[in-house]
Amino acid sequence: MAAAPTDVMPVVPVARGRRPLTGHGRQLNGDALAFVRQLRAYGPMAKIFIGPRPVYVVNSPELIREVLAVQARGFDKGAMFDTLRGPLGNGLITASGDVHRRRRRLIQPGFHHERIERYTDIMSERSTARSASWHPDTVVDLVPEINRLTMDILLRTLFATDPGPALHAAVKEWLSVKYRSMRLALSPLQAWAERVPVLPGWRPPDGGPLNRLRAAQQRIIDDYRADGGDRGDLLSMLLLADGPEGAMDDAEVADELITMFLAGTGTTSAAMAFAVHEVSSRPEVQARLQEEVDTVLGGRPPGFRDLRSLTYTRQVLTETLRLHPVSWLSMRRTVRPLTLGGTELPAGTDVFFSPYALHRDAELYEDPDRFAPERWAGGAARPARGTYLPFGAGNRLCVGEEFAWAQLTIALACFTSRWTLAPADGQPTRTLVGTVIRPERVPVTLTPRRTGRP
Template sequence: MSATLTFGAAPGALPLLGHVLSIGTSPLAFMAALPEHGDLVRIRLGPWPAYVVCHPTLVHQVLVNDRVFDKGGPTYDKLREVGGNGLVTCEHRYHRRQRRLVQPAFHRDRLPGYAEMMSAQVDTVTRSWRDGQVLDVVAVMNAFSTGVATRTLFAADVDAAVLAEIQRATTVIFDGVARRLIVPFAWLEKIPTPGNRRFLRARRSLEHHTQQLITDYRRAGVDHGDLMSMLLAARDDDANGLTDEEIHEQVLTFFSAGSETVSAALPWVWHLLAHHPEAEAQLHDEVDSVLGGRTAHYEDLPKLRTTARVLTETLRLYPPVWLLTRRTSAETELAGQRLPSGTVLVFSPYILHHHPGYYPDPERFDPGRWQDEAACPRAERAFTPFGGGARKCIGEEFAKTEATLALASMAARWRLEPLPHAQVRPAPRLALAPRSLRMRLRRR
């Protein structure tokens, strides 16, 4: 491996700051340029070195060896400050127990029930749509996905104001985490700026409301068929359940992961379809045939193959989780380089998904490239929107089901047209969503 895979260093590091300014101002451009310098590239986060893994073979090695390449580095260090050791953020030593406890909540048998809530949420969100109306697509798709997360987490009769506050606080927290990721100096987080104060208030609010919900659910002792009920009922091999603190951590994990991925991906779908009429026409042909203008349901999923391909290609071009980090738990070697214990590694699905060696014409939106999976055998390791290895996202099928039902149901009745002269740019924060996207509704 070391004979064929190369190592290099990114140019342009500034004293003390390293590459922080480049990452903060043009993160996608900075990351996309790194493969020119090697398959494993050293950068500097402030005064500290980190290594960006740019080749699919090396990323695969990192993902499957999660004991050595453990969850850690700037992304997870910041997330743990907020959400503790939830399933997504926990270190290897805690992962197996948590995965076993949480797995029943995402068993395939539970998906039809969740899908019913997803379909109902589509109707809730689209009920007020009117022909010719201009939508803030990012805000609307975020409202949809957070509504699904809320419904599937808390099916009990919970005060709407409490749920709205949980949604608001979660948004503030993850926006704050995204900003803190590019700041290498932790002392800046202690300064009582308006943003830091808002962040701390949101943390306290979220902790208060989730603890109250946990207490209420435990007192009621009723299985509502939702994720919270599953978490309360979960038991490990020693018949021990999750503590209140662990449940709080999992709630935050589910709420963020369950809403961020879909809310980031769906706006890109509408933007891409509006600029690729042939793909849009193929999608319309399918939903007209399968749905005939009605809302999609779980049993429709096997027939929505074109819809699924449109979503897959969107996830390739704009992976919501676009930047991840790891930290070595022991001395190891990668691409011929000795990495001491504690080394920070960075990898980006965005880099892999735009790799010309795996995707011909990688900047082109082409759902057809997924029509025959055997036609893209080399793309297997270069497609990682949900991670890989033992830490692959436990909610992958949940997210794909949600996005497919939403896209098919909305496309069965509506088209979204771009506004004249509108410029759509990515906003790479924790999730890779458009910075702004306003489009005009047209009833089909």
């Protein structure tokens, strides 16, 4: 009797619930977070369909690392980001291949320690001012407050002087429409329209807001070009950055400004809002935070040199980003045939992975749905490789990660040193799913503290 072959390709299971025409679109546009989490039960890899488009969802840390690091050159951002490029521009988030590598090398110096130290002064001053503007013993929804704070900090780090009302208005208008982008990328109708061009796809977000934002940015870029100096802000860094392949032109600089508006507002504000929600719901966590900020800061505003000393604050934020990784779904596409987990994938294959599902895997984290900052104490502060991805990994690791950690740490320290926060009602916080996940609202009652105020 002949021996069974040993090189049989593994069969990737198709997730249950696929429907004709729409595939798994109903699940992705329904409770998407529960759906991607369920996919981990299928093993290291599962297959879903967005309309007619097959997508391989990678579930194991080992295979996710293959995608992000070991075989990173075999992937680009994927068909979904071809769709997102229209409303979001062609900055670091959406750029692929050589364009991405060149831009990343040019932008990286803007986030070195020396610049981060300068930016933290702005973060501290604005976070202190924002928290000081709240009134005692009142109920405040901190979501819009945090949105205003992150936008304030971003504009003051991007531009050394106030860019004026035209840019403020353009950014606000653009942010109001860009949240549709992920729904567009996951639309079965859009997937069918790509295969059958005569079919109408989902209408992309109105291009007018993006065009008006670009026009407002161009006026500022022209002013900086005429001046030619380094004003110490991020825009100066973008304009002065140079490398073997030359500097960025105006269109490229504008794309990276748009990327910073997206990353510096949507993701950071969502993470901060989730952190406040978790802290305000747990008096014992808040008490430890307040004890730490009182000890480390002694009543003064936080600064760059305090970041390493605010260890429990960092644990709280690390756990927040584990439980609520705002970039909940990431996408790649193979640029050449390759083998992943024993499965041969042809060029042009879409591959997804979910940091949200990864971070809530019971095989990786004990009691994964419990908010437990202490899990990051001591030697556990560094998670096992490939199991914690709030900022991505490999050549797609967020270039502004240190900026984000600094901003989150300083803002949380400012809030909790001045106020004790308590949930204002018993309603559960609803998580909105779009390009990022974010809490719909975080209403808290503000009680002033007698000690530790900056």
